[in-house]
Amino acid sequence: MKTLSAALGAACLVFAASLAGAADKPTDPQIAHIAYSAGVIDVEAAKLALTKTQNPDVKAFAESMQKDHEAVNDAALALVKKLGVTPEDNETSQSLAKAAEAKRAELGKLDGAAFDKAYIDNEVAYHQQVNGALETLLIPSAENGELKSLLETGLKLFQGHQQHAEHVAAGLK
Amino acid sequence: MTALLLDRRQLLLGGAALLAIGGPARAEASTVRITVEKLAFVPEEITVRAGDTIEWVNKDPFAHTATVKGGWEVAIPPGKTGTRVAAAGDDIEYYCRFHPNMKGRIVVSA
Numbered sequence: 452m453k454t455l456s457a458a459l460g461a462a463c464l465v466f467a468a469s470l471a472g473a474a475d476k477p478t479d480p481q482i483a484h485i486a487y488s489a490g491v492i493d494v495e496a497a498k499l500a501l502t503k504t505q506n507p508d509v510k511a512f513a514e515s516m517q518k519d520h521e522a523v524n525d526a527a528l529a530l531v532k533k534l535g536v537t538p539e540d541n542e543t544s545q546s547l548a549k550a551a552e553a554k555r556a557e558l559g560k561l562d563g564a565a566f567d568k569a570y571i572d573n574e575v576a577y578h579q580q581v582n583g584a585l586e587t588l589l590i591p592s593a594e595n596g597e598l599k600s601l602l603e604t605g606l607k608l609f610q611g612h613q614q615h616a617e618h619v620a621a622g623l624k
Numbered sequence: 625m626t627a628l629l630l631d632r633r634q635l636l637l638g639g640a641a642l643l644a645i646g647g648p649a650r651a652e653a654s655t656v657r658i659t660v661e662k663l664a665f666v667p668e669e670i671t672v673r674a675g676d677t678i679e680w681v682n683k684d685p686f687a688h689t690a691t692v693k694g695g696w697e698v699a700i701p702p703g704k705t706g707t708r709v710a711a712a713g714d715d716i717e718y719y720c721r722f723h724p725n726m727k728g729r730i731v732v733s734a
Contacts, residue, residue, distance in 0.1 A: 611723025
């Protein structure tokens, strides 16, 4: 429990710290990079889960995460191409990637029910964190209307994922 | 091809048999369409009669479902359509199993 709270705290800090560092609001190329990176992280987590879990609900959840995040990232790639925008790496994307790597290593050591619980709990926390960032920072900062609209659809999608994860988590208890 | 033709014939025959059993078909039985777009069922609420076909047209690149808690479920694959023939007991709320924040309601009128 202690490690879980610590992990959650760390996850929340990623956005808070790196975004506080960049007191200026992120630019569209940075926002595109952050959103895309956040999607890739969840696809990677889903792939790991699919190699580990035996639980049908967790499996269905992970499959849905992989497909949905790949689909929304495809849409994001198509949009930046159309707009002629090159996604720009930044501190927030890097912090997200670093935190995700640590989490993946941690999850990699677990198996069975312990893995399922840790994976799903992290999915709840992770989507909560990304949704918070979308609502308070990324969507309000986006200049381009189409990018803003895609982020808004992303927010609805990820809010759905968070609820789905909460349902699965309730079933694991 | 033969199999296909046969299937179609069987379907027609089956349909005719059903109509015969069910008595005169209601001429007004229709299709009510719901568009699924940007994580929403539009319109959110529909009114149908038992026997009408409900059609969910998925314009999202994501897989959705129309799921009734403890009841039926219709798969609505990305870019495809899911259908259900409304039953008398379909006066219910439904949601998407993959995105439970998507909600819809079916009202069955007499």
